[in-house]
Amino acid sequence: MVDPLSNDVPVSLAGASFARVTAGAVPFLISTAATVSEAEAQWLCDGSAGLGAAGVITVSQQGDSVGANTGAWHCVLTGASGAPVPELEPDAALAVAAYLDEAGQLGAGTRLEFGSGEEYVVSRSRGNYKVAGVRWSFAFPQQAQAEASDGTVxxxxVPVARPCLTMTVGAPVSVVALADVSELDRLRLDGRGPQLDSEVLERSSTNFVVPHDPLVDRGIAAVSMRFYHAHDALAGNSGDTASISMAGRRLSREYGSSVAAAVAGSVAFQYWAGSGRDIAEGWAVNQPSALVGVRLEPGSASNASGTAQATGPARVIAKIQLR
Structure with missing residues (x-):
């Protein structure tokens, strides 16, 4: 157990216990206690005063699944601002899977319920964790079908503006194809970040993606990406989520995730390269902080919405009791 900042802990949090869990490079605090208040979440997520995290997740086992390693868990995600996040982002689901696994309570079909009756299914997968039920949909389906893009970035x-294709994966994500890895490396995501050509797109996160050559090998398509989260200046300043620093900084990453970025990139390249047909059994998405595997449901190449499953790393790195 770690006992951080014992003299500065809010009275309401004294004695509370949390697990610090990372999914990819994104840190969460997870507890089985009651949902935290706005002020408590702000303190916990503040890297200078509290512990530093993207959000606080409280989990509770549901109904007749209590005591079993299957069944359902209700999850509530509170962001760094203290506001509740109605949709549990996929990275948070992977973090909860790792938390339950360490406690011996993760089964092959453990359900994570959130919002108003929505759910993910999580499980172990070859040393990583899998989340199924990740929903996606094109933000502008008619324009996507007619033009294969809906704006420019x-x-x-990057010397000239590039077309993008935007979809919702919990939050808006715009995908941009780049020419090669050297162009991806030259990309600068500090300062004001990418500029999109509409107010709607300005609120989206932006993925810059390069296909491998060949794109598909033995049924698996491979791409590399970097991504900028419009709602997270820290991630944007670094150019990738792996180098976010906690010390003296507050993480405000309430939207977007490495899993959402991977799903969006896979859907976009499936749409661009598939000509209405599925081109791969799965996708290997190389990111600065993780390798994320994605499987799209059959028929995704010709649909305007669907679901996906994603596999990525997550681990419990500390257990903390506040005093």
């Missing part, structure tokens, strides 16, 4: 390090 200008970014420092």
């Amino acid at each position: 200008q970014a420092e390090g």
Whole structure:
């Protein structure tokens, strides 16, 4: 157990216990206690005063599944601002899977319920964790079908504006194809970040993606990406989520996730390269902080919405009791 900042802990949190869990490079605090208040979440997520995290997740086992390693868990995610996040982002689901696994309570079909009756199914997968039920949909389906894009993106390090394809994976994500890995490396995501050409797109996160050559090998398509979260200046300043620093900084990453980015990139390249047909059994998405595997449901190449499952790393790195 770690006892951080014992003299500065809010009275309401004294004695509370949390697990610090990372999914990819994104840190969460997880507890089985009651949902935290706005002020408590703000303190916990503040890297200078509290513990530093993207959000606080409280989990509770449901109904007749209590005591079993299957069944359902209700999850409530509170963001760093203290506001509740109605949709549990996929990275948070992977973090909960790792938390339950360490406690011996993760089964092959453990359900994570959130919002108003929505759920993910999580499980172990070859040393990582899998989340199924990740929903996606094109933000502008008619424009996507007619033009295969719905806007343009200008970014420092890319000489001309590039077309993008936008979808919702919990939050808006715009996907941009780049020419090669050297162009991906030259991309600068600091400063004001990418500029999108509409107010709607300005609120989206932006993925810059390069296909491998060949794109598909033995049924698996492979791409590399970097991504910028419009709602998270810290992730944008670093150019990837792996280098986010906690010390003296508050993480405000309430939207977007590495899993959402991976799903969006897979859907976009399936749409661009598939000509209405599925081109791969699965996708290997190389990110600065993780390798994320994605499987799209059959028929995704010709649909305007669907679901996916994703596999990625998550681990419990500390157990903390506040005093």
